Amino acid sequence: MNVADKKRLLREMLFARRFEERCYEAYVERKIGGFLHLYPGEEACAHGVLEAARPGHDYVITGYRDHIHAIKCGADPKKVMAELYGRETGSSRGRGGSMHIFDVANRFMGGYALVGGPFPLAAGIGKAIQMKGGDEISICFLGDAANNQGTFHESLNMAKLWNLPVLYVCENNLYGIGTRIDRSTAVVDQYKRVSGYNIPSAQEDGQDVEKVYKAARKAIDHVRSGKGPYFLELLTYRYRGHSMSDSNAYRAKAEERMWSKRDPLIILRDRLIEDGKFTKEEFKAIDSDILDEIEDEVIAFAEQSPDPVVADLRKYVLAEDDPYVNGGAH
Amino acid sequence: MAEIMFWEAVRRAQDEELARDPMVLVMGEDVGVAGGTYKATLGLYDKYGPDRVIDTPISENGFTGLAIGASFLGARPVVEIMSVNFAWLAMDQIINTAAKVRYMSGGQLEAPVVIRSPGGTAHQLGAQHSARMEKVFMGIAGLRVVTPSNPRQAYGLLKSAIRCNDPVFINEHELMYNLKGEVPDDEYYHPLVGSEIARPGRDVTLFGYNISVHWCLKAAEILSRQYSIEAEVVDLFALKPVDRDGIRESVTRTHRAVIVEEAEPAVGVGAEVMAIINEECFFELDAAPVRVSAVDIPIPYNHTLEKAAIPEVDDVVAAVKKMFGV
Numbered sequence A: 001m002n003v004a005d006k007k008r009l010l011r012e013m014l015f016a017r018r019f020e021e022r023c024y025e026a027y028v029e030r031k032i033g034g035f036l037h038l039y040p041g042e043e044a045c046a047h048g049v050l051e052a053a054r055p056g057h058d059y060v061i062t063g064y065r066d067h068i069h070a071i072k073c074g075a076d077p078k079k080v081m082a083e084l085y086g087r088e089t090g091s092s093r094g095r096g097g098s099m100h101i102f103d104v105a106n107r108f109m110g111g112y113a114l115v116g117g118p119f120p121l122a123a124g125i126g127k128a129i130q131m132k133g134g135d136e137i138s139i140c141f142l143g144d145a146a147n148n149q150g151t152f153h154e155s156l157n158m159a160k161l162w163n164l165p166v167l168y169v170c171e172n173n174l175y176g177i178g179t180r181i182d183r184s185t186a187v188v189d190q191y192k193r194v195s196g197y198n199i200p201s202a203q204e205d206g207q208d209v210e211k212v213y214k215a216a217r218k219a220i221d222h223v224r225s226g227k228g229p230y231f232l233e234l235l236t237y238r239y240r241g242h243s244m245s246d247s248n249a250y251r252a253k254a255e256e257r258m259w260s261k262r263d264p265l266i267i268l269r270d271r272l273i274e275d276g277k278f279t280k281e282e283f284k285a286i287d288s289d290i291l292d293e294i295e296d297e298v299i300a301f302a303e304q305s306p307d308p309v310v311a312d313l314r315k316y317v318l319a320e321d322d323p324y325v326n327g328g329a330h
Numbered sequence B: 001m002a003e004i005m006f007w008e009a010v011r012r013a014q015d016e017e018l019a020r021d022p023m024v025l026v027m028g029e030d031v032g033v034a035g036g037t038y039k040a041t042l043g044l045y046d047k048y049g050p051d052r053v054i055d056t057p058i059s060e061n062g063f064t065g066l067a068i069g070a071s072f073l074g075a076r077p078v079v080e081i082m083s084v085n086f087a088w089l090a091m092d093q094i095i096n097t098a099a100k101v102r103y104m105s106g107g108q109l110e111a112p113v114v115i116r117s118p119g120g121t122a123h124q125l126g127a128q129h130s131a132r133m134e135k136v137f138m139g140i141a142g143l144r145v146v147t148p149s150n151p152r153q154a155y156g157l158l159k160s161a162i163r164c165n166d167p168v169f170i171n172e173h174e175l176m177y178n179l180k181g182e183v184p185d186d187e188y189y190h191p192l193v194g195s196e197i198a199r200p201g202r203d204v205t206l207f208g209y210n211i212s213v214h215w216c217l218k219a220a221e222i223l224s225r226q227y228s229i230e231a232e233v234v235d236l237f238a239l240k241p242v243d244r245d246g247i248r249e250s251v252t253r254t255h256r257a258v259i260v261e262e263a264e265p266a267v268g269v270g271a272e273v274m275a276i277i278n279e280e281c282f283f284e285l286d287a288a289p290v291r292v293s294a295v296d297i298p299i300p301y302n303h304t305l306e307k308a309a310i311p312e313v314d315d316v317v318a319a320v321k322k323m324f325g326v
């Protein structure tokens, strides 16, 4: 990564942070409803991995904490925000909501609300890539607690058995809602859990985007070169509650303070400053640019967009005009 | 008799049964230290310890199966599945094991497990968090399915379910945990079969269960006040087996029936009740029975679409008005 890349990445991560914080406000203002899971603290994970991948070319799938992954894959932040507002202009036309951002044109294959659901879907995407003969890979981002679903083990086994081009990224933020990892999981180091499937794996600091990038490069090279699946564990932390209804009461303040000192934005910013490539003033200027962009473009678009109309209530349930519904095209 | 909230009623039932029988245990995601997503196990972890109030990994089919296995040897597990949407993952163990083991062992084994879980459409939780699954469980032989509409039922049904030797699925509702109601001060066991007349009437029967009982009661008030139609509201707190006698008796009194369900109509509670009316008391009818159900689509996130997708009080009133031609 050269300096320009690093600066762009810093801007993207700062945008992600501000975007999510603005979602929080919009939720409090009751513009956004339902469940809202935010990403602050974990930005280096999606950004580092996808920086090493080919967003828009590789397929990406994840859970409900999905806004930023979609945006990094190329989804328009305006449409993501409009989705959160439930608008017809939203990325899922207001039907999906925060947990179900989709942007298939950019090969962002969606956010899913059932913990563990995407594991086999990612393997299936890998299977189809293999059948089509492309050089894409399938990337699945999920949390640490998701690894306790049977689908995790079932998918790893199949991915290895059939040599599927899948990268599993575990965003290990140490908690599944209020349950700390050592209270739910017999083996705390997630990267060790895949050894039984003979899948190569690594554990990396998920707060340092450059380290994530490097680890992801290695992982992606492995997968793209046809050597089968890889599992990358990233150690990270979410700065907010699990979702909006969660106060984080179960976390120790000392632990929170420790992780807030390991803010992925600050780590990258300070490194650029130390290298003499950047100043705090520049950072502030970028920040205020971003805040303006979010207000003047992203929020304005969501605010001004129309809601879906009730007449369209039954749209998108089943295929329209599918000739085989009536016994084939004659 | 004290007024308590729905969640307090569920909590009290579990507290009493944990205290009474050392083989009772409670398990589920975040039921321990966190006290349950809807507070239904608040304080029980401190009182009974981590071996009996168990925070599980996110492994629904696994921990439900584990509970069923433990019940083979006489444990009395109360499994909380955080949301019925996640119970889909445990369907294998619930249906293939709990519901069938007594039968396929020729009566040697039984699975006295309680599975309680909130369902329904809450507020904009989207397609994968808005399931209404009662009709699915209702179709499975070997299960008991109950669905409380108030704190008294929530308490008494759970007490009976824990002591009953059959697997019982208790369908709760995400929006009802703060609902207040009277619960007897003394221990109380609610029957797991039957129905209750929530409001007597003579002109039409509104059949509801769980949250739709409340829609029926509100509709009945409007119908009485504005149209002088006296609706009887029958609370089908037991869905499996459902109360054939109660259905027949009410329809024989009122000669008209409307079934109100939050779920999609196909293969649902309304369809079942209509079939029972057909079989039990067809010639008592003065009008064809009607269902008020959700639109047959996955639940949308957008608020306006979501509201349009699920029934509400006005839909019940409109259905009755149409039936009476007013």
Ligand SMILES: Cc1ncc(C[n+]2csc(CCOP(=O)(O)OP(=O)(O)O)c2C)c(N)n1
Binding pocket: A065, A113, A114, A115, A116, A142, A143, A144, A145, A146, A147, A171, A173, A175, A176, A177, A242, B029, B058, B060, B082, B086, B089
């Ligand atoms: C099958 C299923 N079970 C339970 C839940 C409720 N739930 C949502 S997120 C979550 C915790 C997941 O933790 P983790 O996988 O570590 O991801 P994180 O939220 O920490 O990013 C739980 C229990 C769910 N959505 N789906």
Ligand SMILES: [Mg+2]
Binding pocket: A143, A144, A145, A171, A172, A173, A174, A175, A176, A177
């Ligand atoms: Mg986690």
